[in-house]
Amino acid sequence: MPLNPLAVASSVIVVGGFVLVGAVLWPIFLRDIIIITNGLGRTVQPISDFPYQCRRISGPGLQACEDMWLSERTRQLFLACSDSASRKHWLPNAARFNVSGRSLNDKMIALDIDKPVNTGFEYRVLETPGFPGVNGDSGLHLVGMTGVDGQNHIDLYVVNAKPSVNITTGTYLTQKEHKEIGGNSTIELFRVNPEAEEVEFVKTFADPHILTPNNIAPTGKGSFYFTNDHGPHKAGTWHALSPIMKNGDVSYCNEGGCRKVDGGHGFPNGLSFGKDGLLYVPSSWAGDLKVYRTLPDGGVEHIDSIYIPYALDNLSLDGNGDLWIPGFPNMGDMLRAFDNPLGPTPPANVFRIHKKDDGTYQVDKVLEDSEGKVLPAATAVVHDVKTGRIFLSGIFSPFISVCEPIDSPSAETAGLGSTERDEL
Secondary structure (H helix, E strand, O other), rough: OOHHHHHHHHHHHHHHHHHHHHHHHHHHHHHHHHHHOOOOOOOOOOOOHOOEEEEEEEEEOOOOEEEEEEEEEOOEEEEEEOOOHHHEEHHHOOOOOOOHOOOOOOOEEEEEEEEEEEOOOEEEEEEEEOOOOOOOOOOOOOEEEEEEOOOOOEEEEEEEEEOOOOOOOOEEOOHHHHHHOOOEEEEEEEEOOOOOOOOEEEEEEOOOOOEEEEEOOOOOOOOOOEEOOOOOOOHHHHHHHHHHHOOOEEEEEOOOEEEEEEEEEOOOOEEEEEEOOEEEEEEEOOOOEEEEEOOOOOOEEEEEEEEOEEEOOOOOOOOOOEEEEEOOOOHHHHHHHHHOOHHHHHHHEEEEEEOOOOOOOOEEEEEOOOOOOOOOOOOOEOOOOOOEEEEEEEEOOOOOOEEEEEHHHHHHOOOOOOOEEEEE
8 A cells, every 4th residue: 555645744743743842851851750760771789789788777766867967076976867657647848748647756866886786876865955846845847957066066957847837826737738838847956065965956947938948058157058849839739840840949048047049959958068168969859969169148159960860868978078878769669668667668779979189070889779678768878987887867767777898897796697687
C-alpha cells in the first residue's frame, strides 16, 4: 500500500512536537523526576562494597534525629531528635499536619564520641530550662540543627517546626486548619556549656521571611543564612508543587531582620559554609549544590554548581575542609518508609565533596547500603577526622549508625559485623 504523504507529514509533525516538548521539559521537570528522585536505571551498591565496618546504635531518645552537628573542640556530637512514629503525623516541611499525633518529647542530645560504651557512646539528653515553647509547654519540634564553637560556650541553632495557634483562644489549630495555612516554624538559639548538661535559651527568631525553614548556616557574627525549602508556601497545592516549580529560597537574617537573597531552588536543604568561606546549598529535588560568594550586605552571588544526581539532604563540614552529604537513591522508597518507620529501611548513601587546589570539586561516593542493612534512611552525616568515624542519622529512623574504617584500631577492637545492632 502506498504511503499517504499527508499522513506521513502529520505523523512527523506530531512526533516532532513530542520531541520538542520532551527536549524542553527534560531539563526542567522530567530529569528531576525520573533520574534524580526515582533513580531510574541507577545501580545501588551493598554496604559490603565499602571499606567500613558499620553498626547501629539505639537508646532512649536516640531516634528520629533529623540532623546533627559535631563540636570539634569539645568532641561532642549534638543531635536533634524526635519520635520515629510521630514524624509521619507532624512535619510541616513535608505537609504532615496531624497536630494531635506530634511528638511531645523532642530533645537535643549530646553524644561524647571519645567515650565508648559497649558498641555505643555515652550521651545525655539535654534539658531546656527557660524555654517557653508554645503556650508555655516548653516543647520543641526539631528539624535542622547547626552550631558555632565559642571560646567558653557553644551556640546551637535549631529549626523549631511548631504548630500554629488560634491567636484569640490560644489553642492549637486543627489538622484541617493547618492544611490551609501551615505551621508556625521559627529558628531558636540556645547556648551550651562545654560539658553540655543543659542548654540556655537565648532567643527565638520569628520573621515574615522565616516561612518554611529547613536549616541554618551561622556566620559566627550573630547573623545567619537559612533555606526556606518550600519558599513562601506553607501548605496547599503550591506547597506540593514547590519543588517542581523551584520556588524555594535562601534567606539571610541579622539584627535588622530577615530577607530573601536568592530564589529558584528546588527543595533547598541543609546548607553549610565551606572552609573556603563560600556558602553551599544542596537540593533535594534538582541534584545539585549551588555555590555562593557572600556579599558585605548579606546578599549572595552564585559562582558555581556541583552536580550530584541524587536527592540530597544536610551538608556538614569536617575538620579537613571536606563537605559530606547523604543522598537518597530512590525517593519513592524514602517516602514509603516515612509512613512505616519501624519497617524495612530504605537505601541510603553518603558523598564526600573535596575542593582541589585548582578550584574544581571531586565528588566521591563513600558509603551506600542498597538493602538498608545497617545505615539509617540518612538525612545527616558527620565525619570525624580524628578517628575516621562516620556518624549517620535519619529523620524517622529509630537508630543512628556509626561506621569505622576497617583498618582503624577502634574497628578492630569492636569486632562487629556490618549488620550488628546495639541496644543500650
